[in-house]
Each structure stands twice: as C-alpha cells, then as structure tokens.
Amino acid sequence: MLKDSELIRYSRHLLLDDLGAHGQAKLKKAKVLIIGMGGLGSPASLYLAAAGVGSLTICDFDSLELSNLQRQIAYQSDEIGSAKVTLMQQRLKKLNPEISVRCIANKMEEPQFNLELLLADLVLDCTDNMPTRQLINRVCFNGKVPLIVGAAIRFEGHLSFFDHKDPDAACYHCYAPSSVDPQLNCSNSGVLGAVVGVMGSLQALEAIKIIVGIESTVKNKLKLFDGKTLQWQSFTINKDPNCQVCGKK
Ligand SMILES: [Zn+2]
Numbered sequence: 001m002l003k004d005s006e007l008i009r010y011s012r013h014l015l016l017d018d019l020g021a022h023g024q025a026k027l028k029k030a031k032v033l034i035i036g037m038g039g040l041g042s043p044a045s046l047y048l049a050a051a052g053v054g055s056l057t058i059c060d061f062d063s064l065e066l067s068n069l070q071r072q073i074a075y076q077s078d079e080i081g082s083a084k085v086t087l088m089q090q091r092l093k094k095l096n097p098e099i100s101v102r103c104i105a106n107k108m109e110e111p112q113f114n115l116e117l118l119l120a121d122l123v124l125d126c127t128d129n130m131p132t133r134q135l136i137n138r139v140c141f142n143g144k145v146p147l148i149v150g151a152a153i154r155f156e157g158h159l160s161f162f163d164h165k166d167p168d169a170a171c172y173h174c175y176a177p178s179s180v181d182p183q184l185n186c187s188n189s190g191v192l193g194a195v196v197g198v199m200g201s202l203q204a205l206e207a208i209k210i211i212v213g214i215e216s217t218v219k220n221k222l223k224l225f226d227g228k229t230l231q232w233q234s235f236t237i238n239k240d241p242n243c244q245v246c247g248k249k
Contacts, residue, residue, distance in 0.1 A: 002028070006098060010052055023212035024052060030211045031055040031119055035108075035136060036126035037084040038062075039071035039196035040150045040203060044124055046074060047204035049092040049099055053211070056092065057116065059104040060085040071193030110139060117143035122210060124203050125149045130178065137172035138245050140164050146210060147172070148218075150203040152191050155227035157199035160237065161206055161218040170220050170237040173245040195227040 002010070002024060013019045013027075030053050034045055037060035045058055064072075064080050064087065072084075079087050085103045092101045108116065113135070117123070123145055125136045133149065140147040141164045149172055151158040163169045206216050224233040241247050 001025075003098075006052070009096075009098070013051070018214055019208075019212050026212050027052045027208065028054040031057070031121045032124065032207060032211075033057045033059065033116055033120040033122070034124045034126055035059045035132075036128065037072075037074070037088045038068065038126065038128060039152065039191070039193065040126035040128075040200035041088070041124075042072045042074035043197050043200035044126055044150070044203045044207075045088055045092060046095065047201060048207060049096045049101070051204070051208055052096065053099065053207075055100050055102070055119075057102045057104060057120065058085055058088055058092070059108060059116075060088070061105060061107045071191065071196045073193070073197065110135065113139040114143060117145050120145055122207055123147045124207060125172075126200065126203065130176070133172060133176070137162065141171050141245050148203050148206050148210075150199040152196040152199045154189055155192055155195055157195050157202075157225035157227065159199060159202050159206070159218055159223040159225070160221060161210070161216045163216075163219050168239065169246075170239040171243060171246040174240040174243045175222060175237045177240075177243070192227055195225070198225065198227070 010024050013024050014021055032048055032053050034041055037058055062084055064075050064082055064084050066080055074088055074091050083105055085105050089101045089103050117139060123140050125133055125147060127133060144164050146164055147162045149160045162171050206218060210216055220237050222235045222237055
C-alpha cells in the first residue's frame, strides 16, 4: 500500500499501464545490489532510488578523485577524497527518503558476496574490470540471482542480462571466458562520459522492467551501442555447455 506522499512522488509511474500501483508496489518491495559507484553506478543508482526501489545496497571501496568527475555525475568537486559509497548513500537518501540504502565499503570476497546475495533480488554489475565481473557472474550464478551487466569504453557501450534463475540461460563467462583484463580499458583508452551515462541509465531501465514484470529484450543478448552513430548491434549469447561456471560439471 502506497502512502499519499508516495502516490504523488510516483504519480508519473502510476499513469503507466505497464507499471501502475501494482508495479510500484513491486518496486517498493524489491532489493537490488549495485556493485560499483562510478560512471555506470551513478545514473543506475540515482534512477533506481528515484523510481522507488525499496532496498538498495551499494558497494564501492574507492574514494572520489578529480578524474572521476568527467563521468561520475552523482558527485561534486568539493567531495574529492571522500568515500564514494558514503557520498552516494547521502545523495540517494536526499533524493528519496522513502527507501533504504545500505553501504558496503570494502572489496567483497566470495563468502561475503554469497551472504549479500541472500538479501538481493537482482544485481547490477557497474564495475570496470574483468576479474570482478567474473566473480560477480560466478556468485550470482551459484546464488541464482539475475544479473544486469553494463560496460563502456571510448564511444561504445555494452549491455547484457543474465537470468540465473533460468537453467537454460547463458552466463557472462559463456560470453567472456577469459578472466584477464583486456588490453583496452577506460584508464588507457578513455571513455566519453555521456556514453557511460547512457549505459548506466539502461541498466536501471532493465532493472525496473525485470522487477515489475516487463519482458527484458537483453536476456542472453549482448547489445552494443555506438555513441558516434547512435546505432545498436545485437548478438545472442549462447549457453556454452563446457562453460566453467554454468556448464555441466
Ligand atoms: Zn556460462
């Protein structure tokens, strides 16, 4: 049941046939874990908080640096040196006091991750390195928690959804079997801030759709966004029967 203040706050959602009061109640009950409070995590967290996702857990162990501000739009110049996760918690609570926001300020290893997944309906991977992506995929697969992966480099964005509740679904490791960081990354190749913002916003959009029960069109897909031409390419990610994570062992 939504309070009067929530009926006003979410009035533009309530007008949507596909969302309405029923969908808003689902958002209020939802528990989402967002890992990485950088360029993807900034818009993803802000949109999910604004949308009324009732329980957000945000995870990051970095402090804000000057070079982050070109794309990590949740933060301010006078906040450099502070822990991002603390800054983000304050920002989200100011944006929407109706929701709960919990912080994880350390780098999670597998045992802690497994415990956190018991409290999560959905995970957003907003990180920027391959070993962490592989760890997140593995624990989400083992815990049967759906995972939305976003990435961006230069003018290009990637978006995928892995439904770990579905035993026939592919996983991130089926698509990217290597745990080694690619030679190209944002630190040495650069990235346009607005492209990261697009991809983080789309992670939030897909999360909202999945929570309220609107079919995701990125399940088992790699969607590639070209920020120069605004064109999309879509590739199916097939389940690898020999995958070390989701294949038959
Ligand atoms: Zn797999």
